[in-house]
Amino acid sequence: xxxxxxxxxxxxxxxxxxxxxxxxxxxxxxxLLSVLADVGGRVGHMVVTRENWLDVLNAFxxxxxxxxxxxxxxxxxxxxxxLFKRTGEGEVFTQRNLRTLRNAxxxxxxxxxASALIVPNVLRWxxxxxxxxxxxxxxxxxxxxxxxxxxxxxxxxxxxxxxRIKTESDQIV
Amino acid sequence: xxxxxxxxxxxxxxxxxxxxxxxxAAVGITEANLSLLKSGKVKGVRFDTLAxxxxxxxxxxxxxxxxxxxx
Numbered sequence: 001x002x003x004x005x006x007x008x009x010x011x012x013x014x015x016x017x018x019x020x021x022x023x024x025x026x027x028x029x030x031x032l033l034s035v036l037a038d039v040g041g042r043v044g045h046m047v048v049t050r051e052n053w054l055d056v057l058n059a060f061x062x063x064x065x066x067x068x069x070x071x072x073x074x075x076x077x078x079x080x081x082x083l084f085k086r087t088g089e090g091e092v093f094t095q096r097n098l099r100t101l102r103n104a105x106x107x108x109x110x111x112x113x114a115s116a117l118i119v120p121n122v123l124r125w126x127x128x129x130x131x132x133x134x135x136x137x138x139x140x141x142x143x144x145x146x147x148x149x150x151x152x153x154x155x156x157x158x159x160x161x162x163x164r165i166k167t168e169s170d171q172i173v
Numbered sequence: 174x175x176x177x178x179x180x181x182x183x184x185x186x187x188x189x190x191x192x193x194x195x196x197x198a199a200v201g202i203t204e205a206n207l208s209l210l211k212s213g214k215v216k217g218v219r220f221d222t223l224a225x226x227x228x229x230x231x232x233x234x235x236x237x238x239x240x241x242x243x244x
Contacts, residue, residue, distance in 0.1 A: 005201070172217040173206040 011090030018088025024081035028074055035070050039063040065122060069115040069142075076107035093159070093166040101156045108149030115142040179239040180213045185230050200225040 042063040046056045064071070083100045091097065116138040124135055186193060197207040202222060209215050223234055230237070 168216065171215055172219060173202055173210050173215050173222055 007090040010092060011088065014087045014090065014092065016088075017084045019084075021081045021084035021088060024077045024084060028077040028081065031070055031074055031077070035067045035074075038067055042066075062123070062126065065119060068119055069111045072107055072111040072114055076104050076111065079104040079107065093163045095163065098156060098159050098163060101152060101159055105149045105152035105156055108145050108152065110149075112138075112142045112146035112149065115139075115145070175243075176241055177243050178213070179241060179244065180210060180237065181239050182207075182211045182226070182237050185232055185236055186211075189230055191230070196226075196229060199229045 039060070043056065043060045046052070046059060048056050079100045083097055083104070086092075086094075086097060116136060120135040120137045186196060193207055193211070194204055197204045200207070200222065202210075206215075210218065223237070226237060227234060
């Protein structure tokens with residue numbers, strides 16, 4: 001079997017992963033709309049004037065901060081979408097896919113950290129104007145997302161081994 | 174010096190007066206891979222690639238591979 005034929009067969013076998021790319025994009029759009037609706041709900045009713053523009057800006061930044069975990073998840077979904085698009089085209093064990101997988105894994109961990117640590121502590125800090133102790137709001141969902149991120153980072157090590165085996169296999173003509 | 178597998182594909186190509194580009198196309202591998210094979214810079218040859226090479230060049234595997242000290 002020639003190389004283009006091998007790639008085409010691989011693409012054929014992994015064609016359904018291209019659908020996962022579309023699914024990731026759909027979830028991306030739903031989450032994006034959810035973030036926009038939330039930010040709009042928090043800031044949309046405010047009328048910007050010369051006197052209150054700083055308050056509006058503050059409210060907007062706080063709204064973004066509250067949605068930080070979801071914004072990070074949007075990046076993770078983009079990574080998954082790109083990854084599945086490429087695998088659907090027959091590009092599987094490549095350094096680019098490994099980087100994307102690692103980005104997605106660390107993104108999930110960052111999203112969980114943002115949800116459990118960063119957002120509650122920064123919000124409290126803003127509320128108390130600099131004071132306050134340390135908050136740890138790890139709910140089941142945040143822990144689950146962090147666990148998935150760790151699992152994906154673990155899988156990326158397996159993926160790296162797959163790339164090494166493929167490189168070796170490519171040296172056999 | 175240790176003995177190793179020596180690829181003598183270039184000799185057979187010259188005997189058959191065939192261009193590497195045409196051989197690569199007939200066998201279904203890239204010119205780059207054929208070049209690596211000719212220079213012995215590959216880790217192995219698949220049986221089906223070897224079979225196609227033999228078929229196109231009308232020869233036996235022993236005509237393409239030798240065993241001896243590195244040139």
